[in-house]
Amino acid sequence: MTRKSSKEKGKEQPENKEQELESMQTEQASNQEDVVSEEDPIEEETVEEEQEDEERASDDADEACEDQVSLLKKQLVDLNDKHLRLVAEYDNYRKRTLKEKMELTKIAGERIFVNILPVIDDFERAIQHLGSASDLDSVKGGIDLIYNKFVNYLSQQGVKAIDTSNQDFDADVHEAITKIPAPSEEMKGKVIDCLEKGYLLDDKVIRFPKVVVGE
Template structure:
């Protein structure tokens, strides 16, 4: 009986191998029938559709990038303002204390000294953030740094074309002009 079981196993294996081969052949035949030769026009249409899809995806990615960077810029500006405000708040506290002392003190000299100390503290806080005053008086007039309010006859020949008086100071913020100096120029 052991002899009979072995041949039966061989017989059962052979039909499954034959079935797999038939299925593969049929699948290949069906695939060959499903993919007819495409004309050049159809290939171009498919390629155009793929390129349009790529373009739309790229455009969407760019729009997302643009939105994200504009949002980051707004956040950066708000955080920069927060840093400046943190720097200025101690000066505001000093001004509040000075205003309270105005009500209690009758002497003017200590009040002047206190206001001068607060001014110096405020000025140093602004300098720490990159603010620098512009030196204009006696300098040659420069339209990129100065705004001429008026011309005045120069008291001497060497002051012609130079800044005679400074009406309003100009300022730099990290080497960039943020306010032009308003000046009187010698003519």
């Protein structure tokens, strides 16, 4: 067998090393391709799952929005019904209150007139006896009784005459018909005479007294 020289051996070693490096690089590239080929399906599955999750989340959000819209519509209908019922109830209450007020006013007016009727009866009896009465004092006394009876009834209802005697003129209470020279210095600006009585109903003027004022 022929032995190789040391020079030939020296040449073969670098060539073997280059071959080994190329072989290692080829193997690494192959391994990387295998890894990539193995990882690609996993990545694709992950992307698909993420897309499915996003679509599912979007569908859930849409469904939640639809549920919220339906709930708000139902609440709006309920509120509208309540509003209509309240309006109807208030209208019925207003009509009922107005009717009751009119009935109370009618009853109050009826009671007043019923209580006035006895006074009218007294006047009719007095008129009947005027023709045959011989004592004028008794007739006058009867009329005074009727008058006092009527005044007392008005007082019970809160009606009373306004006192104007020697009172200072007050435009909120008195109605000045005319002015005349005051008979004295103290009577200036005061009521000299009352031509027509005024009346109060529970401290409210229902008729102003017509007065003459001194100046």
